[in-house]
Amino acid sequence: MTEQRERAADTSQWASGNQIERDLTLTDADFTRIRELIYQRAGIVLAEHKREMVYSRLAKRLRHHGMTRFTDYLVRLERQPEAKEWEAFTNALTTNLTAFFREGHHFPLLAEHIKNAQEPVTIWCSAASTGEEPYSLAMTLLETLGPKASQAKVIATDIDTDALARARAGVYPQEQVRKLDDARVKRFFQKGTGQHAGFARIRPEVSALVEFLPLNLLAPQWSIKGPFDAVFCRNIMIYFDKDTQAKILKRFAPLMKPDGLLFAGHSENFSYITDAFKLRGQTIYTLAKK
Known part of the structure; x- marks a missing residue:
């Protein structure tokens, strides 16, 4: 989750002097409640x-x-704590900016870490978004492990179920895929034709390595089990306060292999949040020795 889906106000809004007029009513109290x-x-x-x-x-x-007031929407939402609308509410307020092999320095370091693994490699991508990151991890597994990659697994989770649906489909605009080198495009993607022209699909041998699951990092129990060779938790902690970050990092620790690696985003620093991990390199952490 990051800033791509943050756009200017809805097209139904327009400026009038210094005011923004809207067809729906959002009060200060509504906004405060939404934040809560x-x-x-x-x-x-x-x-x-x-x-x-x-x-x-x-x-x-x-x-x-068919509502015109945010107050009415929030009252309806809170009266139905198990309603499906909570999922839509959460999906609407999460943000998905991602790309294939984003923050590219991490992937060669991951490859070096797993190339001599003596048992099947398992990686957790904890903010899968629309799939580019977990598929990049799967491609790295195939490039590094060769035939042994068929035994490896990427567990890809996200709270945004709409994003996960797009990730499972594995279809991306050609302009997004063209940013990769030609060898990777030919090896890992199928070019769309006919009504699918202008798009590319992840090849089955790549998608077979990835399992997509909905997961809320704040949930009291997680539906996944380690131990993991690596956990990718990149560009999501910036949306949490420090107490929440610390709780999540503490829960990561027992899910990792003793030599496992934790990958953070370029603007994230976990060193001052928890003593469970120590910095190994540029936004890469290992378990702290007890």
Whole structure:
């Protein structure tokens, strides 16, 4: 989750002097409650300046239900704690910016770490988004392990079920895939034709290595089990406060192999949050020795 889906206010909004007029009513109390609910549900901390983003994204849900006031939407939501709408609410307020082999220095280091593994390699991608990161991990497994990669596994989780559906489909615009070198494109993608022209699909031998699962990092229990050779938790901790970050990192530790690696995003620093991990290199951590 990052900043790609943060766009300007919904097209139904327009500027009038210094005011922004809207067809739906979002009060200060509504915005405060939305911030509280998404924090409780997903641990996401929404800053004050995210108000226009919140309006733009949730306005679609109100219109879907024929509502004009955010107050009514929130009351309905809170009266039905198990309603399917909570999933739509959470999906709307999560953000997905990702790319194949993003922060590319991590992948050669992962390859070096796993190349002599004596048992099947298992990697957890804890913020899978629309699939580019876990598929990049699967490609790295194939390039590094050769035939042994068929025994390896990437567990890819995310709270955003819409993003996971797109990830499972494994279909991406050609312009996104063209950023990769030709050898990888030919080896790991199928070029779309006819009505699928302009798109590329992940090849079955790549998708076979990845299992996509919905998972909320704030849930009291996780549906996954280690031990993992590596955990990728990149560019998601920035949405949590430090207490939440510390709790999640503490839960990562027992799921990792003794020499396992934890990969963070370029703007994330876990050194001052927990003593469970120690910095090994550029945004890469290992378990701290007890």
